[in-house]
Amino acid sequence: MEPLRRHPEGRALRAEVDLRKVARNLGRIRAAAGGRGVWGVVKADAYGHGAVPVGKALMEGGATGLAVSSLEEGLELRRGGVRGPVLVLGGLRPEAVPAASDEGLAVALVGPEHLEAYARLLPAHPLKLHLKLDTGMGRFGFLPSELGPCLPALKVLAPWIEGAMGHFATADDPDQGFAQRQRRVFEACLAQLRDGGIHPSQRHHGNSDACLRNLLGDDTHVRPGLALYGLTLVPEGRALGLEPALELVAEVARVKTVPAGTTVGYGRTFVAPHPLQIATLACGYADGYRRDLGNRAVVGFRGRTYPVVGRVSMDYLTVALPVEVPAAPGDPMVLYSGDPAAPHSLERVAASLGTIPYELTCALHRRITRRFFT
Template sequence: MTVRAQARVNVAAISRNVATLSAAAPGSAACAVVKADGYGHGAVAAARAALSGGATWIAVVTAREAEQLRAAGLTEPPILVMGALSTEELDIALAARADIVVWTEGMLDAVSARGGGRVHVKLDTGMGRLGTRDPVRATGLVRRAEADPVLELVGAMTHFATADERGDAFFGEQLGRFTAWVGELRAAGVNVIAHAANSAAVLRDPASHFDLVRVGVGIYGLDPFGVDPAAQGLEPALELVSWAAAVKPIAAGESAGYGRRFVASTDGWVATVPVGYGDGWRRGLTNNAQVLIGGRRFPQVGTVSMDNVTVDLGPGTGVSTGDEVVLLGARGGERILAEDVARALGTINYEITCGLLPRVPRILHADGAPV
């Protein structure tokens, strides 16, 4: 280790995951979602890897994210900004030649007043956030965009609320509403790219694929269903590693960490690992996580502090100062997944990688080769 902790990102895994998801949606273009700094993996690197894996579109949420990608040299692929935009943000997005999502007449007018741009009309089929719930109004927006000489109507879209909850009925209700609306547009001769599916929907139902699929969490090797990425043919692209900065004996009755939340019941050894909630390793993992050292599992014990955690090494493990400590990743047949950590925290895998803070450098590689 050359730093206290690092997130190692395998861009080759991202490329392969895109190819896997694309194969699950034959006939549909793949749009790689790299919002929130590529779900914590690095937006620019993730976008480039996704394009090399077969994606032809990129999606983000903010105007600045689109601007960043263009500035990094990603000048060719269409970039879809999926989020709500202020007046100032709309100017930035249009300057970045990004596609804009609209769901009101005022939004169309704002794009038109700035000289035009590429727009996607969003129907809210049940997510309850952005988009119009009224398919008649959505169709009116489509017609209005078609009629405006400075607007280019590109897409018709929606977003699923429960695609990752297999067996629920609401997914089918949303899909039915969107399918009916798209069918009406097609029957009226509207030439538009229809898109709805996220990673979970891609794997769940081919009827959701339409012309374009927006794959996000799955391209990073995170299971859209929150269980096991290997079950979906996906490989985690990020591992979080640190090192044993101190290895010291601990006697029965002695403690480690703030608040004495770990008190040794027998004589043994503890390691201090320089990573903490200041790096995004959540305090809720106090006495509630495991790490890998030398391919073996050890319990993380004591309070997670801003900068350090402690590990119970037992009575005699052979761990030495300087040994690698894996908080997310696989070694020697053992693995710790973001899904495992998410279950311990009562959250989702997205939050584990997105929550890694900038203090943790991202180290890019392709199957171990530096990039």
């Protein structure tokens, strides 16, 4: 979806994305991955950060290429002027092969179902293929048991097979047992391919956490997403100095002083215990700021944090400030902080909701203005 065009006097809610931090995170994750090539994962509009600007920053920063989930996301990158390698992770129906070929997209081959159709199409519509192996994720990919019977058909596609890939289900789990098992299955599949005369020049099984936890085996490339945005759910990520690239900032729309006993918002779930100021911000659950953050989250303002009070509604939320704190319409308040240690960092807000930061950034609505710092 195109972003909603901003009017200079319009609603003041911004996702501020620092592309310099994205580039630095790329450098850090590449170092953690021992210098392997990086397919930067920018699906879902770069996890809500803005696929085209983030993608360009990653390519300028030396990424091998960009990974997206669908044909449409790949085409969006091309329309935005991204020229480097783009890999469609979610596979492609044969009908879409010509379009992907015209745009020079690489595609994950996610199972045996279209082998014949691809063999018919690729001579006229060439595509680079990355063979997806289901080593234990249980969604896309050839099962190891399917590989043997498919080898003759895969051999026909060998000229186009550039990569072999898998995906960890538990790279963030301190118990690495299952991840190690997936790695062994991957190696066994690669050996099977080699025996069948198929030699992918790229091998990649690792997401962000696999880079951070050294689960990379003999891979040539990695496929991080979350870490590029400076977000992480494992201690190794913070130790690496990843910098959260996104802050969500809303300007105060209205501020007023209310007496003790005033109730705020739908359902009257907040009652002012004493006189205080209520600042109303134009950010609500329609923007992706979850309804259950009311009476739970805090926002940053003038170096301190203040509580979100009452229910978050579709377009607005309300913040309680002591009466003596100077606040005026137009003042910026930080809803998601770029400081990973802040109580309103994306990781902490997500944890308070029992979810993961991916879900919060991906939910940021197109009506939020994206501002990029380069």
